[in-house]
Amino acid sequence: MSARRATRHVSVKDVAARSGVSFQTTSKVLNGGGSVSEATRARILQAATDLGYVPNLQARSLVMQRTRTVGVITSDFSDHNLGRFIVGAEREARRQGYTVVMTSIEPEGSGTEYALPAMMERRVDGILLAAPQMEEDEALAHVLDRTLPVVSLYDVPGGGVSTVGSDDELTGVLATRHLVEKGRRVIATVIGTRGRSVTESRLRGYRRALEETGLPFDDELVEEGGWEIAAAATATTRLFERRADITAVFAQSDTMAVGVLSALRRIRKEVPVDCAVVGCDDIDMAPYTVPPLTTIHVPFYETGAEAMRLLLNLISTGTVAPSKVVLPVHLIVRASSG
Amino acid sequence: MSARRATRHVSVKDVAARSGVSFQTTSKVLNGGGSVSEATRARILQAATDLGYVPNLQARSLVMQRTRTVGVITSDFSDHNLGRFIVGAEREARRQGYTVVMTSIEPEGSGTEYALPAMMERRVDGILLAAPQMEEDEALAHVLDRTLPVVSLYDVPGGGVSTVGSDDELTGVLATRHLVEKGRRVIATVIGTRGRSVTESRLRGYRRALEETGLPFDDELVEEGGWEIAAAATATTRLFERRADITAVFAQSDTMAVGVLSALRRIRKEVPVDCAVVGCDDIDMAPYTVPPLTTIHVPFYETGAEAMRLLLNLISTGTVAPSKVVLPVHLIVRASSG
DNA sequence: CGCGGGTAAGCGAACGTTCGCCCTCACTCA
DNA sequence: TGAGTGAGGGCGAACGTTCGCTTACCCGCG
Numbered sequence: 016m017s018a019r020r021a022t023r024h025v026s027v028k029d030v031a032a033r034s035g036v037s038f039q040t041t042s043k044v045l046n047g048g049g050s051v052s053e054a055t056r057a058r059i060l061q062a063a064t065d066l067g068y069v070p071n072l073q074a075r076s077l078v079m080q081r082t083r084t085v086g087v088i089t090s091d092f093s094d095h096n097l098g099r100f101i102v103g104a105e106r107e108a109r110r111q112g113y114t115v116v117m118t119s120i121e122p123e124g125s126g127t128e129y130a131l132p133a134m135m136e137r138r139v140d141g142i143l144l145a146a147p148q149m150e151e152d153e154a155l156a157h158v159l160d161r162t163l164p165v166v167s168l169y170d171v172p173g174g175g176v177s178t179v180g181s182d183d184e185l186t187g188v189l190a191t192r193h194l195v196e197k198g199r200r201v202i203a204t205v206i207g208t209r210g211r212s213v214t215e216s217r218l219r220g221y222r223r224a225l226e227e228t229g230l231p232f233d234d235e236l237v238e239e240g241g242w243e244i245a246a247a248a249t250a251t252t253r254l255f256e257r258r259a260d261i262t263a264v265f266a267q268s269d270t271m272a273v274g275v276l277s278a279l280r281r282i283r284k285e286v287p288v289d290c291a292v293v294g295c296d297d298i299d300m301a302p303y304t305v306p307p308l309t310t311i312h313v314p315f316y317e318t319g320a321e322a323m324r325l326l327l328n329l330i331s332t333g334t335v336a337p338s339k340v341v342l343p344v345h346l347i348v349r350a351s352s353g
Numbered sequence: 354m355s356a357r358r359a360t361r362h363v364s365v366k367d368v369a370a371r372s373g374v375s376f377q378t379t380s381k382v383l384n385g386g387g388s389v390s391e392a393t394r395a396r397i398l399q400a401a402t403d404l405g406y407v408p409n410l411q412a413r414s415l416v417m418q419r420t421r422t423v424g425v426i427t428s429d430f431s432d433h434n435l436g437r438f439i440v441g442a443e444r445e446a447r448r449q450g451y452t453v454v455m456t457s458i459e460p461e462g463s464g465t466e467y468a469l470p471a472m473m474e475r476r477v478d479g480i481l482l483a484a485p486q487m488e489e490d491e492a493l494a495h496v497l498d499r500t501l502p503v504v505s506l507y508d509v510p511g512g513g514v515s516t517v518g519s520d521d522e523l524t525g526v527l528a529t530r531h532l533v534e535k536g537r538r539v540i541a542t543v544i545g546t547r548g549r550s551v552t553e554s555r556l557r558g559y560r561r562a563l564e565e566t567g568l569p570f571d572d573e574l575v576e577e578g579g580w581e582i583a584a585a586a587t588a589t590t591r592l593f594e595r596r597a598d599i600t601a602v603f604a605q606s607d608t609m610a611v612g613v614l615s616a617l618r619r620i621r622k623e624v625p626v627d628c629a630v631v632g633c634d635d636i637d638m639a640p641y642t643v644p645p646l647t648t649i650h651v652p653f654y655e656t657g658a659e660a661m662r663l664l665l666n667l668i669s670t671g672t673v674a675p676s677k678v679v680l681p682v683h684l685i686v687r688a689s690s691g
Numbered sequence: 692c693g694c695g696g697g698t699a700a701g702c703g704a705a706c707g708t709t710c711g712c713c714c715t716c717a718c719t720c721a
Numbered sequence: 722t723g724a725g726t727g728a729g730g731g732c733g734a735a736c737g738t739t740c741g742c743t744t745a746c747c748c749g750c751g
Contacts, residue, residue, distance in 0.1 A: 377708095377709080
């Protein structure tokens with residue numbers, strides 16, 4: 016109807032006016048401090064609810080010099096795993112009385128130019144980094160060095176930032192070792208994005224498991240799938256064009272494993288008889304692929320929660336000393352590995 | 354090292370001191386207003402970057418009486434579709450210079466008790482509701498009535514709240530009509546959660562398409578799958594126990610369709626020969642199920658963006674008059690429907 | 692009766708901004 | 722020469738809090 020909002024927000028002064036005391040006394044009552052008689056306390060409380068008083072956190076943080084807000088910088092979290100991370104983190108923040116302000120950065124965006132300034136303007140008490148592409152952002156480490164508590168879910172170039180993640184090398188080891196134990200000898204792997212820390216760690220695990228069992232590591236058996244179904248499918252096709260004798264594929268994510276399965280179906284390889292497949296992440300769909308997917312369970316939700324826990328801890332102790340938390344992973348065997 | 358943060362934030366006064374002017378003049382320069390000589394302007398700007406000045410949005414919103422912040426209240430957005438919604442919304446907000454503060458509410462939580470107050474304390478300029486369970490929250494409509502611009506992705510009981518969504522009834526119609534056109538006559542449907550608006554609309558569409566083509570609607574052919582893979586699978590099993598003559602299933606989400614496919618596989622029904630399957634949502638996996646899933650494409654990302662656009666529009670015009678936007682959907686034919 | 696002590700409440704300042712208004716020049720023009 | 726003008730800049734107030742200090746008052750005690 017009208018073009019202007021009618022209702023002014025009710026402030027502590029309004030409450031004070033209605034209960035006939037100074038606004039400072041009202042403030043005392045409303046957040047517990049000071050000594051106020053039972054009578055006036057009741058009167059003030061009554062007035063507050065009558066008026067529907069809602070404290071203004073902006074004003075409060077202005078004087079308190081902290082906002083009880085943490086910033087979460089993420090890339091596109093329609094990605095299922097990232098979504099789980101963030102849910103875990105948000106929940107933990109909420110549990111400890113913090114609010115989350117969130118911004119996602121574009122795949123090509125550097126974060127340094129928009130996201131970080133935006134968070135600083137908001138005077139967040141700390142920042143949780145959940146954007147893989149920040150691993151390549153050289154400017155980043157420089158900017159946030161020693162200025163604010165920061166926890167990242169991914170490696171940050173300069174170091175000096177606390178990190179929480181799962182044991183990626185172990186992931187590679189468990190998957191590969193399992194395939195070896197199943198009697199597979201020519202084990203290919205479809206990896207994520209080259210250069211990214213998860214990718215390299217899981218690849219290292221794959222390699223270690225091979226060497227550990229006396230099998231040769233062969234560059235020909237590694238192909239990049241870029242975390243996507245379609246790309247993983249073509250990667251698989253390329254692998255089999257090169258080496259028809261492959262009897263197992265380890266995909267660095269369940270999503271890519273779906274692509275692998277799809278490619279195998281197309282070239283008429285039966286899973287697991289002709290070729291076994293192992294993924295990792297343990298997404299909801301994993302038990303329902305054809306055949307059901309053996310995978311490594313990665314505790315995304317817990318990782319997010321743990322990261323937030325660490326961040327809030329840094330905030331409350333005022334520390335910025337970096338640390339590194341690694342959460343365990345485990346194998347879940349289903350039909351795709353025989 | 355030390356338990357106390359060393360760096361105070363630099364304020365507009367610090368900048369003023371360094372450039373030898375009053376802090377008000379500094380403020381003028383830093384946000385464009387007023388008339389300041391080129392010389393001092395340059396001097397102030399220089400001082401600002403030297404000191405690394407970052408404006409304090411808390412203080413600014415305090416005097417400006419608006420925060421350029423919108424609250425997003427969501428349920429668990431590790432749900433893929435919700436994630437897309439929110440990404441779309443956040444991106445649009447960012448594009449228009451708004452920041453998003455986010456809270457998710459527990460499945461059982463009412464939102465009225467935690468989420469809304471939290472947003473109000475933060476003095477958000479508007480709220481985007483993206484939590485399906487709020488459809489059942491009777492208290493909700495009462496609380497936010499006429500107090501703040503609100504846009505919801507789901508129906509809110511009392512009405513009076515603007516809504517953005519896709520055409521759910523059309524979704525049901527398109528899916529069912531397609532199956533009829535493919536010659537199917539006994540078409541079952543696995544629905545989401547009873548009573549939820551999406552569920553009922555899609556069911557209504559299903560029913561309308563049947564009647565439109567002279568086929569009878571039969572309660573026996575409807576089973577609840579609760580949006581989950583496993584539940585959808587057992588729902589399918591139940592359906593076929595009742596009616597062995599079913600030749601098509603319309604699942605109200607792709608996720609549930611995966612469960613349907615899995616159940617059909619178990620009872621040795623071949624898709625699409627024995628039984629066709631159509632889902633909806635068009636998730637990334639849809640082209641990679643076995644067989645690839647025919648589905649209705651739902652523009653989640655665009656819905657989120659549109660909802661945010663509407664919300665920001667409400668905010669800037671100061672209106673609270675409710676409106677209702679419905680985005681189109683379309684059929685995508687793949688192998689699962691023959 | 693005067694004094695100390697405790698409790699209840701008020702007061703002033705500060706946090707970092709924006710905004711409207713006033714002052715002070717120097718310059719122009721009649 | 723004196724009034725008018727307009728640009729450049731300062732000043733005070735306000736936004737809604739918290740916090741430390743001070744004041745007013747009531748009691749009991751010596």
